[in-house]
Amino acid sequence: MKATYHKYILNFKRPSGTSRGIMTEKETWFIILEQNGKKGIGECGILRTLSIDDRPDYEEKLQWICAHIHLGKDQLWDALIEFPSIQFGVEMAFQSLASETPFLLFPSDFTNGTKSIPINGLVWMGEESFMKQQIEEKLADGFRCIKLKIGAIDFDKELQLLRFIRQHFTPEEVEIRVDANGAFSENSALDKLNQLSEFKLHSIEQPIKKNNTDRMADLCKTTPFPIALDEELIGVFTVAEKEQLLQKIKPQYIILKPSFIGGFRGTQEWISLAEKHGIGWWITSALESNIGLNAIAQWTFLQHNSMPQGLGTGALYTNNFDCPLDVAEGQLWYKNDIDWEFDIDLFQAENL
Template structure:
């Protein structure tokens, strides 16, 4: 990257409603709140990132994220930056306890960097980026009949991997929902579940046996995030592959999961681990340990989902589809894409992320005043 001088940074508070509340073991999600970050170089190029912290992942609050990004912007605007990593290093102190904010700055810097050199974000992250990334679809319906109907629509739209959240009800109700979806989609479509750490080791063992009988391909985070010894024991006896999700919060926590041999798969969310750079480091360590990495998102806007899409495209393909098709759960969005088609998402053709926020959508979703830091 040629040295770039930042002319301005803009921090816009946003609130994005969901079409319907999404039940998880951490609670119901009604709205995604946080900050859209825009960086502008003196030459006019712009880069975007977002910080929308979500409960249950040891992230900062949206207010803390905004304050951390404001401090980082004051540190960086007016200075010359020769790489995204250098920019993150300069702002490291401001972002030390704000992983969602760090992820937003990381994405915005890398988006700006890719646009400056005239390439896609994926190509800047990995030399052999894929053009399309297969993805699972998260089903939002809470009851068996609704989940089955939603699953049939998803399969008709071309999805070959579906996902359900568990742990919000008694397991009998959860099992009935999984069984209803399996009956609706047959045996040719993969089905995974996410317990968000809701189970104990003793109950998880019994639940896994039941889920194996329903041909579940993967169970994400069956136990609490810190219970790595228990997760390792559970994995050794499990009839279903297990994935660590909330347990993967940064490079150090990912290394602990690998050291304990506690998971068959690491779920990596760029917004949870401090950004795309940290996610790449985790992927490298997992590859050395011969553990698969599965890139997913929170309920991000199109900006956050696009960053995760480019990351997934830059990594070698694994056995399990990425988890990027959550846009349909939002009632509104910052931009129209990226949109799944036939169970996969194509990378945008333009440089960087491939698109920018739609101005009209940003106006609709803005809450409060935009903070602008200028050189």
């Protein structure tokens, strides 16, 4: 078996804002495996400043993987415990290589086009008019669950946006999730949660910064509506540490990004623990290209979670790879009449 790695820069169609700043491009890395005339591809979806494996030795670790690919998927996963995005890329590449075609990783009713995955419509931070425009577009597109990034503009304006939605749509008609990305201070968080509760929100992701576990536990105990942990899960590596975190904070939900938490195996560990402790969960992509998104979506369908998942990010980039994934009426579909516009051999040659 031979392995190579390749860097690729994804360009946003429009600068995209979070509470950590504005992004115009997103770096990603691909691992390509070759064996007996077949090829497989995996995506290492790192997000600079957020991924726990945003380290100076990241590319060095990719080189190490390619030199030690003979160790196999499981041994490599164990060796990559501090590099969850590479764990994910390696898992995906081995699954891709073993599959009938490189992009049909987990055959199901989803990949044969007969069933879909409900997803939330993502509304990015920005000027009030831009956020309002996005909300109207998502609702017109048939989304019945929307997720708003909050924490970057004036909080009163964000309340106005939520009031605008609720003036037109009841909680039964449109489910609203908000994601603060840790933007609230520990002192103001509960007051802001109480103000937000007026709008009958489904949940809020990560109201305060990670690693303030005592305060987060207090908030989860006193919150007027559910809290979901997101960044809090990043950098928690062992099953024992994961269980300890959940038992301490007792969140209502956790949000699982395979690129951030150790791929499919790491995600499955969190799911098993969440279900053991009566905690809800859903799966979200982390701005991967359509190659990583495709793998996450196929695997997610097999988890049989009926909640809207966070998998609608494929249209964010100008230079993504056309693929069978298609969003319609708030559902993610796999359209078998649409071909992948990605040639592994050509990509490899162009990116050596």
